[in-house]
Amino acid sequence: MTNQPIGVIDSGVGGLTVASELMRQLPKERLIYVGDTLRCPYGPRPKEEVIAYTWELVHFLLKRNIKMLVVACNTATAFTLEDLKSKLDIPVVGVIQPGARSAIKVTKNNKIGVIGTEGTIHSRAYPDALHHINSTIEVYDLACPDFVPMVESGVLSGSHAMQVVEGSLKPLKNHFEIDTLILGCTHYPLLRDAIQTVMGEHVTIISSGEETAREVSTILGYQKKLFQGNRKPRHEFYTTGKIEVFQNIARDWLQTDMNQVRRVELEEVVNYL
Template sequence: MDKPIGVIDSGLGGLTVAKEIMRQLPKEEIVYIGDSARCPYGPRDPEDVRRFTWEMINRLLKEQMKMLVIACNTAAAVVLEEVKRELAIPVIGVVHPGAISALKVTKRDHVAVIGTAGTISSGAYEKALKAINSEVKVDSLACPPFVPLVERGVFSGDEAVRTVDQALTPLDEKGFDTLILGCTHYPLLREVIRERVGPDIELISSGDETAREVSSLLYHKNLLYVDDRQPQHHFYTTGDAKRFKRLADQWMEIDVGHVETIQLGE
């Protein structure tokens, strides 16, 4: 079907999911909104997160999307089930795919989750993990400094190393063997996090499993685009378009093309 897949996030983080969808489904068109002007969502009141998320969704409905991916863990934790009920198109979050990925690789049934304050306080990952395996042990930790760091384009270097080191200290000696990067911004800090936790810890990003779920759902609903083409992706931000494009080009490792600044809400 010649309609785009909508992807929404509080800012840059959802690009980690969009990149994987584009890799696994190279014929599909992506329409992306990153709400960088109001990022981060993690510390915000859930009702604000709900309102902001619906504003992005309503904007994307104008694009005639065939599927929606809520690539913001905080937003998914707050509003995913409501959106699924309200929309007539398939809707996917990133929490369940991330939980599935973690349970596939943990050897000791001991998983740690890092995320925003909103995601961690919601208990979304622990609920998703235990719904699949009630025996799994889960350690959860909010890492509020990570999203602002990524939104500034600081993915490596001394500041990133110091910030990650301090934030992850409470997880020292916990004994987990798998760490879920429970915010789509966090994979942009993957190498710094890897250095901090060591090579024996499996790092889980939800992008890969989410893209597989997107592919499977589109196939079963007969919504895949089947003809040959070079899709024209569209990227929108509520923040500075030039800055968003520079960081998106860097992370996606492609020229994402024109990025447009839009306004949401009043």
């Protein structure tokens, strides 16, 4: 059991921000990552479609005998996490609860902003998670639908990226005195520098990757499923879209050889277990 890989799913390349933190905190663990770049973004899609696509990703990984599933997509987490937990016999971790916990730890004025896809924002998953921990938190959320397509196309910096980020965040920056901002989409950390510049240094930016990886480590440790030997693991990366675009972004973000990225066609899942 300890030798089995950890499975990571995302709508595209954004989950690599979580994978990077998993690789840093758990350097002996092997990852199998699959990003559905062909059908990204998930944010504008109907809930039923997101659920169907998520289960296709999950079934792909279950065939590879994973010991744990990390849903590194906020929209998929919001729509499928509880169902996945109830139906799978392996631990399942999402990115919303860890992100909420991180934000509450650092806020000084209890005013927290959340940016995410339309699906994540409309689900109210972050306000619910934050208020479950602290009902006095003031939450100001904002959908930023232009961010994911920009990241998936490889535009992470420069004048165009700054223009898009500034225009998208204007309502949040101009009307609310937040001191903490949750990046409620795993694509958004790839735009972190631009977001920080626009929001100002007084706003603490929260990415859920670090806290999610910590939770994965804790769960695997408690269940005695951490790999015990010595090795430099060989990770596997799959994409449903163009390999070259995935490789370029992944190589820059993970600072590792990405020549082993493979394209995969997912099978439709009729019965969700």
